[in-house]
Amino acid sequence: MKYFLLSLLAVCLLPFQGICQTSSFNGGWSFALSDASGHPNAKMEAIHIPHTYNLDAYKTKDYYRGYAVYEKQFTIDKAEAGRLHYLHFEGVNSKAQVFLNDQLLGAHQGGYTAFNIALDKALKFGATNRLKVVVNNENKNLAPLSGDFTIFGGIYRDVWMVSKAKTHFDLDQLGGWGGIIRTPKVSASQASLSFEGKINSAQSQNLKMEVVLTAPDGSKVMAKTFKKYFHKGTKSWHVEMPTVNKPQLWSPDSPLLYHLTATLKDRHGRTLDTFSHQVGFRWFAINAQNQFELNGAPLKLIGASRHQDKAPYGIAVSDEQHFADMKMIKDMGGNFTRLAHYPQDPAVLDACDRLGIIVWQEIPLVDIMSKNEAFTSSATNMLKEMIEQYRNNPSIAIWGLMNEACIQVKYRIKKKEPRDLFCLWTAKFGKSLNKLAKEEDPSRLTAMAFNEDINYDRYGMSGIADITGWNLYPGWYGGQLKGFEHFIAEQHRLFPHRALFISEFGAGSDARIHANNPQKFDFSMEYQQKYLEHYLKVIQNTDYIMGGSVWNLADFSSASRQESMVHINNKGLVHLDHTPKDVYYFLQACLVKDRPIVHIATDDWANRTQVTEGDRAKIEVKVYTNQNHLSLFVNGIDHGERTVRNHIARWKMQNKSGVYQLIAAKNRTMDVATLSLNNIPAKLKKGAPVNIHINAGSSVIYTDHAKTTWFADRAYSEGGWGFIGGEHFKQGDRNGTVATIKDTDEQPLFQTARIGDFSYKFDVAPGTYQLALNFADLSNWGPQSAYLLNNQQGQQTKVGAIDVEINGKVVLKNFTPAQVVGGHRALVKKLLIQNDQQQLNIKITGSNGQAFLNGLSLISK
Template identity: 35%
Template sequence: MLKQLLRCLLLILLLALPAAAQQRITQSINSNWLFRKDAAESTAASVAAATGWEKVSLPHTWNAADVLDDEPGYYRGTGWYRKTLQVPAEWQQKRVYLYFEGANQEAEVYVNGQLAGRHAGGYTAFSFPVSQFIKFDGPNPASAQVLVKLSNRHNVDIPPLSADFTFFGGLYRDVYLVAASPVHFDLDNYASNGTFLTTPTVSKDAAEVVLSGALSNESATARKLTLLTQVLDAAGKTVVRQQTSLTLKAGENRRFRQPLPQLKQPHLWSPTDPYLYRVVSTISEGKAQLDELVNPLGLRWFRFDAAQGFFLNGQPLKLIGTNRHQDVSGRGNALPDALHEKDVQLLKQLGGNFLRISHYPQDPAVLQACDRLGILTSVEIPVVNAITDSEGFFQNCRTMQTEMIRQGFNHPSVIIWAYMNEVLLRLPEGIKRDNEPGRAYLKKVNQLAQQLDDLTRREDPSRYTMCVNHGAFELYQEAGLTKIPQLVGWNLYQGWYSGELPGFADYLDRHHRELPDKPLLVTEYGADSDERLHSFQPRRFDKTTEYANAYHQFYLKAILDRPFVAGSTVWNLAEFSSETRQEANPHMNTKSLLTADRQPKDAYYFYQAHLLQTPFLRIGSRGWNLRSGPAAGPDSLFCRQPVEIYTNQPAVRLLVNGRDLGTKPAEFGVVRFNVPFGNGWNRIRAQAPGQAVEDQADVEFQLLPTQLTSTQLPFTELNVSLGDQRTFSDAQLHQVWVPEQAYAPGGWGYVGGTVYKLPGERLPYGSDRDILGTSYDALYETQRVGLRQFRLDVPDGEYEVTLHFAELEAAPAAEQLVYNLAGTGAASGAAPKAGRSFSVLVNGVAALPNLGAAATLPPLQAVSFKIPVSARNGRGIILDFQPQTGETILNGLQVKRLY
């Protein structure tokens, strides 16, 4: 009897609460979760009693570390999350939901042991009603046990099937608890907020705004309601309002469409002036406010033209920006909002106005930041490389596309909804484009594209549709994928994966010639660059900063020279995780304008020189502040090396250590100087004549004597990368590795042998395999094969010699990654050799006898040996390489004078 009385009193109190208390409550529940991996695939009932739980907070991924280690692969399986919620007693009459911004990729959510719902797909939000699972006991808070089962396993029915990025598992975005009045805006519309803003007409004189959506009455009685929508300007002043009265029956969910009065003289939204209104919509009953939503409103209009490009608010605008992946090294994809926002800010600081959010919808913080900062966007679902011919796959694609559109509908930054990326890059096994299964597969891909395009145009006729293709023009024409979407995006890598740089411009012209009515965007282009690697004779695929610079300079000019190219997005904003990659930076894709820790590369400054409107000047290779090189001659005390200056000014004056090197004109945003570096610190100052803009950089230079017995420039140390034409700078160890050279009397160098090179033309030299046991893969991936000697004519003294080896051939061939676009399906690496055996003699002493792949040189393993050496009687240091079986090898050599 007492319990019944308490419940009645509680109900009276709830009904008597002031209006504000009836409104929607949204709170994050990111703290105090428990996590455990579960390779055994436990059930919800059994896992609750399991041990081995780890305390975590969200966002969280279980792959932050294992994607970076030397073990191939990473955990793709099941993980469980558990949390106890305390639900306030005041929520007994509310409708409670669990809202997940994203979880990768198959989710099951249980509340108090009961299944609340399932979701497929790792990159869109989902929510489930959970009120029915929460048991209250009078005025006391209720305890709710939340259990989430996740799996990032490969599933043939869930895109992406494969891709050049890592499929991190986990609850890697925010999770919220939402409590709403029984009368509320629709909470069951693909995890959207249930309201949708459209602007049927916008001009500089007037704008029409319409709010549509649905209202739900989950109470037991009919309700007489008022729907009030107000548009507030940036100062908070109401500029237009509309009020609608309606009655909802008990249990009714009713759609509505509410046109607002015309907004006169609107403040338009653009990248240079991203002005946002706020649209505040409330549901009231009498004086009691039951629910409220706030949406951003940016008033703008736009169009794409196949001949003239893109127009915003009636003015031509070249879309220039980047792609973006959602991970940061060491954190995986489990990022706080601040890091998502930081990336958008870095794009804005670049001068960019366009972001391709690739290859999946990302954290809501990204589009919110784009709205605020004035970045136009394209968003896509992760149908990458290939499809599965199954109804399950097709249905998941349709659901993802609907979720993406409805969840992002009200963001003014969005101008494109896309749905495929390089979908014909990887044909299923046994299928060829010219056989019957191949033709059937292309037809299925066409059907899926048509379904997604039709769905998108129904859902949101105001935005454009886009399909993104790799550079197989005839293949995508044959499949009809250039006809279905309103826009075609091309991912083009001429001069990188294949071909030469001029092929890029030729490809653009071909599109315009053969598809004259189809607007074009260059959705990807880029070249890997390792900030540690440099070359004054850069070559395709050498991963140097200098080749990436030349690549971007060619591509941007070709893009800007062609009005029909509506826009372009560099691949990528920042280096990102791709666990299957090997190469010089294992498990990372380094095609980017920023390093993984968001430090600018040279190409970032180059784009700033072209995109920023304020005076700009920046000295390039700022991260290359530790250099080395040989003196210009036996009596010289300097070494000349090139330096690039990036600027939007007509000319630049350069001073080095106070010495004026003169003024040079800029050529397409770049000024090049050949700088004489002296031993030690060198201060470089760059100035734009007539402008109060300048830059300064300090470079430490390790000058190497050409004659090692020089008294003017005493020999101290030498680090050589064999089989390499690049310089490798290691700031952490304060070492610069210089390229190999042939021996000349009085100096140093190899005698005999050849540069190690894989078959084919993709790599100029060296291997593309992950070298285990080192973070200096670039050094161990190159070697000289068959050398007879390495000589150093150093003065008498005591030295330490370190020899570095890696067996590059006595290992199984690796699968050629499909995105390399060179011999898809072929093996990478030379065929395994039977083995090699050789000895190294140091000044006649067999310091390393019988080096062999089977014992001392394991395949693809970094191996080094440190040897003390005495140089006496003017002989210097002579390393003799004597083969027993196969050829001798040497990957790297270090010599340090001790005294």
């Protein structure tokens, strides 16, 4: 994919000595963490760009935020002494100072836009040059001040060495390449085209500029030569090109790209510099129904948001990996992406141009702003840089200005009145950014995204930009699924002339967690499916919703996140390694129109160990498809044809242990999957070995790192096993906690609990058993016992010491886990039991308060 990037960067043809030469500058670097001056804290290590120094963010929330130094030695031939030399950095997070031969040449603030550094002031020709870049990712008075993503530090995008003649297209202060392409009027019959070159002339002289436009098939559409006298210095040269008749229009269905090349020559016709970029003829608008229109036709924008990191690389990913992500959105049938929450690699935008994906690109103003002048100045400059660097990409339709701009205010500003004043100021700042975006690029739409808080309406913030985006999660963080359509319907009622976009919607999922009865915030793969199946249908069927962007394309790094996968936001349609989850294919079934889609949704749970109620038990097989009817065959047996509803066909099949081949088919369109069932009977067979693991207080099935299955908590029935009494520990209307539990890699086992006075009963034969009791005091962050748990009625109850009896015999008395290991820490208490009865009854009660248990296992010895 590197040739895509070369085109995007206005690279000039290398063989001609007179013109710009651009080459990658990624090899031969060394790196170390450092102090503020760039003095290494340890021995320098050899690295290759792209590079990040924050892979620790996958392991700890306290990942390194501070200084690092990058160094490189290089030589430039003496024959180059008559030319100018620059370094183009595509992205350094978050601040950079660039030194050459111990001289500071320039600095840049902002980790997500490019910048250029002129080298000649300190450059030595024919000798060794020492380059040093000091990097810092602390983000003091620099956006983002907060955010649900990791601020990976480093030189994490490509670096380019650029050699130019002294008269050239200017590498400006905003990180651009000196050329602006405009298509101010486009229709099916005609398209206007202009080019503005920023010319840096070394002397007063006559110059020529030849502009050539080639069609998508490579044929020449037009060529025109312009002449002008330039005084020494930098000035813009604006030229109007002839009208293009019957242009081949760019769209997601047909992403046809022209190519413009502008060649700068001296009065003798010698080439000085060249600018080159793809061109897409298209027009878009918001119509009277507040729908997005492309090329005169309404188009519902649906796709996925995208963060730029990928495990285990962090944000130091290749152009090929960037392209692969965009290809996943395209293959899914998406026509849209929101690049959240910052400008992304030029390779991403280049891919969107070529694949036909409409883009919302935004600056990293996230969660909370600052009135500090350094912050507002850098934020304003970020917007200018983003527009300057990406304005030539035809895929971009929307400039994003802010995301959830007041969500952190209530946590950082304690009193209500100052909070309101701060958000009113934020709205004022947002208006200034919107005005600036319209001045810099009136051809694009603007947008802001808000969390579910009607105060944005009260502050006057939600109507500033052309598009009001809502990040909505009813049925995930709280409330019910139907709260989604209720909220957006009320917004439409109150503001019928406002363009509404669902800028985020999503639910977390963990490949280790499954549920036959998925529930809100359980992190099961099945609940994520249920959630997206609901939301997408509403978005597609509601005319006044302009579009929607699933949060997120891929699971991504968020070092401060806790939940089931510590340091990871797991709302992705694909996993951390970017392999698809089953729910990805639901989106594909909903969105793809040009080819048949059939996907048996068993990839996430292909090997199942679960409790069964007997030979008559059934399990559901679900298939995602864009067909109207499908048939299912299980080990060659026809299970009948089903009508497809909401792109889902459903069957019930026998739930018996074994390996099953599943075939879902319509005519010659089919999918094949293998499903392995290992069922544990709910009724225990007397004398048979016992190996039961219970995820107490939880409705999900969890598979741990050792591939042991922990069953969902279940009520006791005669002849079997399960709990008697007690209730699930809840926080608000959600089960369990999302807080990190220390001293364990099995977070979901300790984030839920059964509380109260309760028993676990097992109808087992006499014998020797090992009982393991899992404890984590979810009420207590400190070293003492104590304190409060919420029961299902929302009442707070003191956590007391725990008494454990087995078949009436006390085995633990006044046991207080938090006194042993501290609160929110895992503790496993193992007991060997000689059972002389036909059952094992484990009674757990609280002394002077409420007892709890996070899990237990019983194993025959």
